[in-house]
Amino acid sequence: MLDNQGVEAIVDVAASATALAAGEIAKARNKIIMYSGPGAIRLSNEACGPYTVHYAYDTYAQANVTGLATVKQGLDTWFFLTADYAFGQDLERDTSNVIKKAGGKVLGNVRHPINTADFSSFLLQAQSSGAKVVGLANAGGDTINAIKQAAEFGLTKSGGQKMSPLLAFLSDIDSVGLETAQGLILAEAFYWDLNDDTRAFSKRFQERNRGRAPTSAQAGVYSSVGHYLKAVKAAGTTEPGAVMAKMKELPINDMFAKNGKIREDGRMVHDMYLFEVKKPSESKARWDDYKLLATIPGDQAFQSLDASRCPFIKK
Secondary structure, eight states: OTTTSOOOEEEEOSSHHHHHHHHHHHHHTTOEEEESSOOOGGGGTTTOOTTEEEOSOOHHHHHHHHHHHHHHTTOOEEEEEEESSHHHHHHHHHHHHHHHHTTOEEEEEEEEOTTOSOOHHHHHHHHHHTOSEEEEEOOHHHHHHHHHHHHHHTTTTTSOOEEEESSOOHHHHHHHOHHHHTTOEEEESOOTTSSHHHHHHHHHHHHHTTTOOOOHHHHHHHHHHHHHHHHHHHHTSOOHHHHHHHHHHSOBOSSSOSSBEEOTTSBEEOOEEEEEEOOGGGOOSTTOOEEEEEEEOHHHHSOOGGGOOOTTSOO
């Protein structure tokens, strides 16, 4: 695509493992690549490049927002169910660091293959640990299956443990259902019902997608493409260096972010949100799933530039 089809930029890339591979190809060809679906913190650290942008969220922000909030509430002992690939490993490590710094303890962990159908043995280990919180350092179908099976095991009721999905999109909560998901605490980069701009965008999205509300990753893709096109227009060229300079110069003010900024290391810094999943009785309609608990400014949610491990930035 880059060599033969005139592609100037790659957007989204879906998963961390594929993003890390695609990022190396983009770097080798000096092409812009923008990540919204992948979460691995190394994308804006060890694997960063002069033309890479990590847009929607990352494992550090998810860990920072969720870990701090739970420990402050007295949920200070954790056990991790971790998907055994780059994203899951980064998410567990970053959340563990936040928990320990906040005065909490990690009592253990177990790693599972991606796309696991049966979590019974992993959940039994989590249950026997006695941890107050079972952190799900996974995503997608693995998160959904773990939440459903934990409810069947009675972990969150008779066991008295709290489940914390460290990455769960609105579509995951919809799939699980409020009866099972109620009370989960999670961090998100976007929610359709935050303000007039998010609601207007989401209405247009739903009209084109059979009534489905957008996830934070989908909103991030839309925003990142819009920002790229604005930068191309401002630069008057598609040459990656000129476009990236404009992308980092121009603030991002749209339905996804207010006063968002792409840093030197490629991290797009914006506010993050802490939500609690509503009870069925609190929800007025499908997709009315979240209660806003806190808005965390971007400079507090994301890793600081000083702590970045990106090799090309000036220290």
